[in-house]
Amino acid sequence: xxxxxxxxxxxxxxxxxxxxxxxxxxxxxxxxxxxxxxxxxxxxxxxxxxxxxxxxxxxxxxxxxxxxxxxxxxxxxxxxxxxxxxxxxxxxxxxxxxxxxxxxxxxxxxxxxxxxxxxxxxxxxxxxxxxxxxxxxxxxxxxxxxxxxxxxxxxxxxxxxxxxxxxxxxxxxxxxxxxxxxxxxxxxxxxxxxxxxxxxxxxxxxxxxxxxxxxxxxxxxxxxxxxxxxxxxxxxxxxxxxxxxxxxxxxxxxxx
Amino acid sequence: xxxxxxxxxxxxxxxxxxxxxxxxxxxxxxxxxxxxxxxxxxxxxxxxxxxxxxxxxxxxxxxxxxxxxxxxxxxxxxxxxxxxxxxxxxxxxxxxxxxxxxxxxxxxxxxxxxxxxxxxxxxxxxxxxxxxxxxxxxxxxxxxxxxxxxxxxxxxxxxxxxxxxxxxxxxxxxxxxxxxxxxxxxxxxxxxxxxxxxxxxxxxxxxxxxxxxxxxxxxxxxxxxxxxxxxxxxxxxxxxxxxxxxxxxxxxxxxx
DNA sequence: CGTACGTTTGACCAAACTCAACAATAGTGG
DNA sequence: CCACTATTGTTGAGTTTGGTCAAACGTACG
Numbered sequence: 001x002x003x004x005x006x007x008x009x010x011x012x013x014x015x016x017x018x019x020x021x022x023x024x025x026x027x028x029x030x031x032x033x034x035x036x037x038x039x040x041x042x043x044x045x046x047x048x049x050x051x052x053x054x055x056x057x058x059x060x061x062x063x064x065x066x067x068x069x070x071x072x073x074x075x076x077x078x079x080x081x082x083x084x085x086x087x088x089x090x091x092x093x094x095x096x097x098x099x100x101x102x103x104x105x106x107x108x109x110x111x112x113x114x115x116x117x118x119x120x121x122x123x124x125x126x127x128x129x130x131x132x133x134x135x136x137x138x139x140x141x142x143x144x145x146x147x148x149x150x151x152x153x154x155x156x157x158x159x160x161x162x163x164x165x166x167x168x169x170x171x172x173x174x175x176x177x178x179x180x181x182x183x184x185x186x187x188x189x190x191x192x193x194x195x196x197x198x199x200x201x202x203x204x205x206x207x208x209x210x211x212x213x214x215x216x217x218x219x220x221x222x223x224x225x226x227x228x229x230x231x232x233x234x235x236x237x238x239x240x241x242x243x244x245x246x247x248x249x250x251x252x253x254x255x256x
Numbered sequence: 257x258x259x260x261x262x263x264x265x266x267x268x269x270x271x272x273x274x275x276x277x278x279x280x281x282x283x284x285x286x287x288x289x290x291x292x293x294x295x296x297x298x299x300x301x302x303x304x305x306x307x308x309x310x311x312x313x314x315x316x317x318x319x320x321x322x323x324x325x326x327x328x329x330x331x332x333x334x335x336x337x338x339x340x341x342x343x344x345x346x347x348x349x350x351x352x353x354x355x356x357x358x359x360x361x362x363x364x365x366x367x368x369x370x371x372x373x374x375x376x377x378x379x380x381x382x383x384x385x386x387x388x389x390x391x392x393x394x395x396x397x398x399x400x401x402x403x404x405x406x407x408x409x410x411x412x413x414x415x416x417x418x419x420x421x422x423x424x425x426x427x428x429x430x431x432x433x434x435x436x437x438x439x440x441x442x443x444x445x446x447x448x449x450x451x452x453x454x455x456x457x458x459x460x461x462x463x464x465x466x467x468x469x470x471x472x473x474x475x476x477x478x479x480x481x482x483x484x485x486x487x488x489x490x491x492x493x494x495x496x497x498x499x500x501x502x503x504x505x506x507x508x509x510x511x512x
Numbered sequence: 513c514g515t516a517c518g519t520t521t522g523a524c525c526a527a528a529c530t531c532a533a534c535a536a537t538a539g540t541g542g
Numbered sequence: 543c544c545a546c547t548a549t550t551g552t553t554g555a556g557t558t559t560g561g562t563c564a565a566a567c568g569t570a571c572g
Contacts, residue, residue, distance in 0.1 A: 049382060051382070051385065051386070055385070057381065057382055057385045059378060059381070070371075070374075071371070071374075071375065072368060072371030072372050072374065072375050073375065077375065077378060078378070107363055107364075107367070108363075110367060111363070111366065111367045111370060112328060114367060114370050114371055114374060115326075115327070115328030115370055116328055117374055118326075118327075118328065118370060118373055118374045118377060119327070119328050119329065119333065121374060121377035121378060121380075121381060122315065122333060122334070122377060124377075124381050125313060125315070125377060125380050125381060125384065126305060126307070126313055128381065128384040128385065128424065129307065129311070129313045129384065129424040130307070131527080131528095132527075132528065159549090159550065159551085160550075160551060160552095161550085161551095168384065168385040169528075169529090170528075170529055170530080171550090171551080172528090172529075172530085172551095172552080172553085173527090173528055173529075174551095175551060175552055175553085176528095176552085176553080179552075179553090191536090191537070191538090192536085192537060192538085192550065192551065193537095387559080387560095388559075388560065415517095415518065415519090416518075416519065416520095417518085417519095425560075425561090426560075426561055426562080427518090427519080428519095428520080428521085428560090428561075428562085429559090429560055429561075431519060431520055431521085432520085432521080432560090435520075435521090447568095447569070447570090448518070448519070448568085448569065448570085513572100514571105514572095515570105515571095515572090516569105516570095516571090516572100517568100517569085517570085517571095518567105518568085518569075518570095519566100519567080519568075519569085520565105520566080520567070520568085521564105521565085521566080521567090522563105522564090522565085522566100523562105523563090523564095524561105524562085524563085525560105525561080525562075525563100526559105526560095526561075526562090527558105527559090527560085527561085528557105528558090528559080528560095529556105529557080529558070529559085530555100530556085530557075530558090531554105531555090531556090531557100532553100532554090532555095533552100533553085533554085534551100534552080534553080534554100535550100535551080535552065535553090536549105536550080536551070536552085537548105537549080537550070537551080538547100538548095538549080538550090539546100539547090539548085539549090540545100540546080540547080540548095541544105541545095541546085541547105542543100542544090542545085542546095
């Protein structure tokens, strides 16, 4: 969901007002009129929808620079809340439309932003059809790529409940799966809100990486380029960071 | 996914070529260049992506008048195949772009079509976070609203496997859940590809419907309009057709 | 009318959920 | 800066849902 504001138009920077929200405060209510769009200035935000049995489905997480609230209808389907304390720039769509008529490129970018959000939603659909462990792994990779100071570190501003609601799991399953990944040596949990990957693929020789590629994709990489593209893809990252770790099960690592 | 072709532009009708595909034939391959868009003229089509364990996730079903292949990137993430024999109009995006520069409204409509597809994907995400029975119920309602001659009849051109792949279930679970709904008197299965709803809400008195509304939504309808809007919504349809039926469990209805 | 394909059904199993008790963390005020 | 407390996270036992494997059945098409 890293739809960057600057991809829309520089003048968006001067549009609208900035509001501050404390953690857990509502930014958009379900069924609010969808006449504004929102940019995260600082902090973390999520969109969600309540399901009737008291469960909720999180639609996405948004961090500094991300745009949210892009919806088609008259009213929002998804509500939004601040996960941490957050600053948000709010602009009326009307003002954006005025911008669009002056600048054809803005319309073009709005289309590509929406198309990108669509692609992300498609990814979320694929995510939800996988096992609990796969969902967690893909989630960690997404967070490490979007919201982390270094690529092997994962900052998690959200609670286990948020993660569970995003992945369609329970918080207990999230907790257990994370601990299992730690036990198997793939990650290191540092307090509630920080996780580190352990086995970066660079620790292994290049042949081992090629073996892994062949094992997962079923064919040899045709070029060095194909191999390195695959390595940085979510699938490649998952394979290198997690599968190698799970090949060498180190038995039970005592926790304390 | 009923994005109607005529909502794009009348001149789209004359764009591109029409091709015929036999059942099970590939229309778009995964990783094909995404330089065309497709309109179903007749028959049924689905988009999908293979997951590595031999499973697949269906992205959506498309019937006569629907547009598919709307994707952002250079290459398609989702492949497409004909479910029945199908006729498809194929137009180059390039030609569409030419249309867009002549007619600003076309760009606007392309945006709203994409936004609508996004809303549908969001719905699919919500669908996938529900129980097997709920998924089936919402699926049946979607099909009855999109692809059926009469509102109480549901035409299912796809196999149980297609349904399972769309809903993230196995074909056995789909089969069992349908049979359970039939046993409870909510639907009637007529051969493999036809289903009929049994308990239309119109069979019950108006107070019963209001009771149901209050039971599900937690508040009284403020107006007749609110009640009838809710009744035709998927949630209202599910409640009226299925919940009433499940209130009165008729025990085992022998099958033959 | 026969055969291949799609579907149903059953027995068994595994993954994830529920409920409940307990532990760790981080935020608060002294 | 420390102790206190509310919040968040972990862990375990038992249950449920949906998946797997395998066999029988029915439908629709050639």
